[in-house]
Amino acid sequence: MIQIDIFSDTVCPWCLIGKRRLEKALAERPDLEVAVHWRVFQLNPMMPKAGMERQSYLSMKFGGAENAEIIYNRIRRAGAEEGIDFAFDAIARTPNTVNSHRLVRWAAGQDRETEVVEALFQAYFLRGEDIGAMAVLVAAAEEAGLDPAEARAFLESEALEAEIVEEDRQARGLGIDGVPCFIFNGRHALAGAQPPKVLVQMLDLAQQEVAETVE
Template identity: 50%
Template sequence: MKIDIVSDTVCPWCFIGKRKLEAALAARPDLEVEIAWHPFQLHPDMPAGGADRKEFTAQKFGSAERAKELYDNIKVAGQAVDIPFNFEKIKRSPNTLDSHRLIRWAYSAGCQDALVEILFRRFFIDGEDIGDHAVLIAAAEEAGMDKTLVAELLEKGADRELVSEEDTRARQMGVSGVPFFILNDKYAVSGAQDPAAFLAAFDKIAETEAAEDAPE
């Protein structure tokens, strides 16, 4: 089964959705899957150097108090899937274009899912600035990528346009929020839904394929 995931690296619900998908896959150990991650920038107009986290979230949600209330609720959701969100440690809200470029290259390197996990951890738990090239290079090395090559690609701006175009295509397909999961190019699961939603989709796909393969 092919699973395409449209996501942003600063989206906490995408991290939660990843855990819920993993739980569903654990319940179907015989299911062979190929997972690919695709870009979606929640804040495409974010300055290249990012923004002060407190100022940005207060402006985005109307006040610092409202932002804290929302993130406290996300913390509770994270605890349910063993993600210890540490929002207080995050000092910068980054532009995520470069992190998506790195994720694109990780697909070819065969470590895309591992890299996405590393980026989520470094941002949401360790509070690192994943818009910083040094952080991205360290994440790439941790995932097993060639850090020298990654540094060169980041520096010369490789694949900026391709990543932006892929983001645009997702929006043209009707994706307006993330995470967004596309199964076998036919079925969609929108949002960080519980494992049961994925299991139902898996079963539906299996039923459809069985019907298509049945002799007439």
């Protein structure tokens, strides 16, 4: 079994692009047994709990809407190549992502973490929804096949919050300063939304290691 840990943030467009490219790579190696786990990294760890109005965030992060547009146009082009139609103009608020990471980790206990990650990406990037809002998070859980009432009860608690914050801190301690970052078998790190052919090479290396361990 190949283990892939993906350090990611739910508001990182390159992480959605990286997810699509990994899906393409896995499609080229359909016989591999792979376990994917989503790990915590916050692009904006100091974001207020209520999030921030989008234009204010862009001004603070990129020095204004014009600079942001240059960056996001590049992301749009990369996304289009992967069939992603980013709806950046529909995003009104940039959220704090702790609760979305909590939801992903809770879903992992029910083997639905990748489904929740996908639902969150679609809500935020394709529909411009605030994934810091309770209703949006609960809807993402339901879309991923989880019980919405249980998801709401979990999110209304503080369960896993300290764990999420600590994992983000540990990621930075490991030297991760951007996402996505793919870790294969706990040994090989691949930073960025790499092309599928590069991910295939890493899958082959990881599979060779697994085979050698079995022997």
